Amino acid sequence: MEDLVLNWDLGTGGLLLLAAAAIALLLVLIMTFKIHAFLALMITSLLTAVAAGIPFDQLMAALAFGFNPTLGSVMLLVALGAMLGRMIETSGGARVLTDKLVGRFGEKRAGMAVGVASLLMGFPIFFDAGLVVMLPIIYAVSRRLGGSLLLVAFPAAIAFSAMHIFVPPHPGPVSASAILGADVGLVLILGLVVAIPVWYLVGVLFGGWVGRRYNISVPTILDGSDDVNREMESHPSFGKIITLLLLPLVLILMNTGLNMYASTTDDADAFKAQPIVALLRVLGETPVALLITVIVSMWLLGWGMGKAGTLIEKVADSSLGPIASVVLVTGAGGMFGGVLRVTGIGTAIADSLNSIGMPVIVAAFLISQIVRIAQGSATVALTTAASLMAGVVVDGGFNPVEVAAIVLATAAGSVGFSHVNDSGFWLVSKFFGMDVKTTLQTWTVAQGLMAIIGFILSFAIYLLAGLFG
Numbered sequence: 150m151e152d153l154v155l156n157w158d159l160g161t162g163g164l165l166l167l168a169a170a171a172i173a174l175l176l177v178l179i180m181t182f183k184i185h186a187f188l189a190l191m192i193t194s195l196l197t198a199v200a201a202g203i204p205f206d207q208l209m210a211a212l213a214f215g216f217n218p219t220l221g222s223v224m225l226l227v228a229l230g231a232m233l234g235r236m237i238e239t240s241g242g243a244r245v246l247t248d249k250l251v252g253r254f255g256e257k258r259a260g261m262a263v264g265v266a267s268l269l270m271g272f273p274i275f276f277d278a279g280l281v282v283m284l285p286i287i288y289a290v291s292r293r294l295g296g297s298l299l300l301v302a303f304p305a306a307i308a309f310s311a312m313h314i315f316v317p318p319h320p321g322p323v324s325a326s327a328i329l330g331a332d333v334g335l336v337l338i339l340g341l342v343v344a345i346p347v348w349y350l351v352g353v354l355f356g357g358w359v360g361r362r363y364n365i366s367v368p369t370i371l372d373g374s375d376d377v378n379r380e381m382e383s384h385p386s387f388g389k390i391i392t393l394l395l396l397p398l399v400l401i402l403m404n405t406g407l408n409m410y411a412s413t414t415d416d417a418d419a420f421k422a423q424p425i426v427a428l429l430r431v432l433g434e435t436p437v438a439l440l441i442t443v444i445v446s447m448w449l450l451g452w453g454m455g456k457a458g459t460l461i462e463k464v465a466d467s468s469l470g471p472i473a474s475v476v477l478v479t480g481a482g483g484m485f486g487g488v489l490r491v492t493g494i495g496t497a498i499a500d501s502l503n504s505i506g507m508p509v510i511v512a513a514f515l516i517s518q519i520v521r522i523a524q525g526s527a528t529v530a531l532t533t534a535a536s537l538m539a540g541v542v543v544d545g546g547f548n549p550v551e552v553a554a555i556v557l558a559t560a561a562g563s564v565g566f567s568h569v570n571d572s573g574f575w576l577v578s579k580f581f582g583m584d585v586k587t588t589l590q591t592w593t594v595a596q597g598l599m600a601i602i603g604f605i606l607s608f609a610i611y612l613l614a615g616l617f618g
Contacts, residue, residue: 232465475575
């Protein structure tokens with residue numbers, strides 16, 4: 150859509166007003182008129198595209214710009230993750246793991262244990278994939294402990310989000326490091342210095358407050374029929390469940406390790422093209438890793454336990470129906486964000502801020518944050534801000550730690566205040582069983598806190614590097 154020519158030029162101010170009006174319309178449709186989020190997102194996206202001046206013969210392409218890639222990536226991850234979750238849930242594996250966690254850490258620390266496990270899993274696994282894989286454990290621990298789902302879900306979700314935003318090998322910090330000329334290894338180390346306190350302050354402390362304030366019941370999205378649950382129950386060993394949780398982690402880490410090693414070689418493309426390397430990298434791609442794990446789960450928890458193939462088919466099939474709404478609403482959220490990107494609102498805002506003239510690290514954070522709020526995509530916000538600041542950073546004479554801190558500040562801006570134009574907002578809303586208002590009051594605020602705390606920590610690193618560098 151880069152070559153799209155709008156019928157009229159609204160200017161930065163007009164685009165900002167359009168974005169604000171579109172978000173207000175969406176909230177009114179959902180919260181006041183109770184229109185299903187999928188339909189409301191489609192209506193708002195279409196009207197926004199027309200109001201922005203997108204030619205009628207390119208309207209469908211503009212809607213598909215954000216919808217197709219979001220749906221394509223989310224559908225595979227959510228569908229495979231739901232199948233894995235149903236296998237673990239119906240076999241009794243989630244209860245086995247919950248009993249082990251509660252027995253080892255106690256009921257008061259079980260939620261923290263799930264959060265720590267999510268931090269470890271979040272190192273190589275993307276936010277949405279990791280969250281889907283952990284859902285049966287989150288649900289089971291929450292049922293065991295009682296009280297609000299958010300007491301367990303928030304530490305886990307914020308863990309995946311913090312690792313995804315701040316720590317390589319995730320694409321955001323890696324891309325920003327490449328654009329700004331930062332050392333990826335240094336960004337990884339300092340990213341952990343930022344991500345872990347952010348997780349504790351927002352996921353554990355703020356998450357605890359949110360959980361006490363909002364009593365959210367465990368959703369039934371992974372539940373099946375009682376007959377199927379009784380037939381599938383096999384009380385698997387703790388070792389089998391840990392194997393199923395670690396298998397995708399190991400496979401994805403293999404892919405990550407090979408890619409990082411390739412970046413240190415003289416000819417990365419030639420290394421990646423070697424047949425055995427190419428095969429191992431494919432096995433470590435997230436959808437393939439999850440597919441392999443689902444098949445292994447069917448053997449360990451089903452066929453290998455003497456369960457009939459027709460029963461396992463029922464379990465797999467029953468997992469897909471409930472997540473259809475999640476997938477479609479998430480895709481429609483990507484559509485809305487994509488339409489806002491096509492209008493050029495993010496670029497217009499970024500260019501305006503870049504011309505003001507302020508400290509580089511502050512400008513990078515603000516550009517990333519405002520572009521994120523305006524059009525929804527964290528990756529677009531991060532790469533836009535990094536690209537605009539690249540020349541200043543390269544010519545600024547910053548030491549390596551200062552450059553890494555600028556990368557992390559830019560990443561912090563890209564996570565802040567996730568709302569209705571972000572597909573991740575809808576993923577959390579549906580999986581945690583929250584309405585739009587509650588999601589805005591909890592998840593949006595949490596993501597804003599992540600941005601602010603992440604920037605403060607990044608700025609502190611930047612100042613210390615300037616003093617002692």
